[in-house]
Amino acid sequence: MTSSLLKQPLQFTLHPKDVLPEGMSWRLHEGYVRSASWDLEGECIALGLWGPGDVITSENPVVQPLELQCLTTVVVEHIELDPRDQHQHLQRERQMLAELLTIQRIRSGERRLLTLLSWIGGSHGQVNRHGCRLSLSELNLTHQALADLCGLTRVTVTKLLCRFRAEGRLLAVGDSDLLIPLQP
Template sequence: MSWRLHEGYVRTTTWDLDGESITLGLWGPGDVISSEHPALEPVELQCLTTVVVEHLVLSGEDERRYLRRERQMLAELHTIHRIRSGEQRLLALLSWIGRSFGQVNSHGCRLSLSELNLTHRALADLCGLTRVTVTKLLSRFRLEGRLISVSDSDLLIPSQP
C-alpha cells in the first residue's frame, strides 16, 4: 500500500541481528510512503505524530519518483551515520532534519523537535548515540552558540559565515 502524508511525521525502521533499531527514513507532509516491495524486511512504519494520509495507487512514474526519494534519503542517512565523531554526526543529523522538515532562512535553519516528536532518545536512535550523549551534546551546542534555542523545543542552527 502507498500513502501520501498530508499531516504529521512517520519513521520507517528495521532491526539488526541484535534487535537494535535502524532508521531507514523520516517522512513529512507531502511525502509518499509505500510498503510495497521493501528493500529490507522486516520494515515498520512508526507514526511519530498524529498523521493524516491519503491512500494512493502509484503509477510507474510516481513509483520511480518515490524510489528516487527513498534512495536519496537512505544515502543521506547512511552518510550521516558513517561520520565517526558523535558530535559531528549529531550536528549533521540536526542540519539534515532542519533542511528536510524545518524552515531555512538567511539566519540558518529552524527546526521544531516537538513538532516532529523527536525526543533525545529518538535523536540518539537516529544517529547511533546514547540518549545521555545527545542531551549533553545539545546542551554544549547551545552554550557554544552552535544551536540557538528559539523556544522550548525550537532550535536554530545558525548559518555558517
C-alpha cells in the same frame, strides 16, 4: 451517490507511535513518519524521516522487517502507485538512505549530530538568513529518536545537545524550537 462514496480514497488519522498498515502506499498530508527496521539484537535502524507531501510505502519492501511508525499525529491517504510514482518514490527513498548513511558514517559524534540536525532542519524546518530553525517537539523527535537516526546513544545525544546550547552552536528559539546558526 453510493458509487461516488465508494471511490473516495481511504484516509486515516493516526497518533504518535501508531504503525501504518503493511503492504500499502500512502500520501502523507500532515505529520511525520519514520521508516525503520531492526538488527538481530533488536536495535532500531532508521531508514527515513517523512513529512507532509511525501509518498511512503511498505509495498514489496527490500528490508524486512519494515515499519512505518507515526512520530506525530498524521493524516494519510491510501494511494495506488503507478510505475512513474514508484520510480520517483524509489529515487527519493534511495536519496534519503544515502544521506542518512553518510551522516551515520561521520566519525565525530559532535559533527554527526550537528549534521543530522541540519539535515532535518533543511528537510522539515525553516531556513532563513540566520540559519535553520527546527522544532524537535513538532516532529516529536525525542533524544532517543535522534540517536536512532544518527547511530549514537540517547545519553550522548542529550549531552551533546546541552553542550551545543551552552556553546551557542544551537540557540533556543521560543519554548521548543532550535536555531542552527549559519556557519561563517
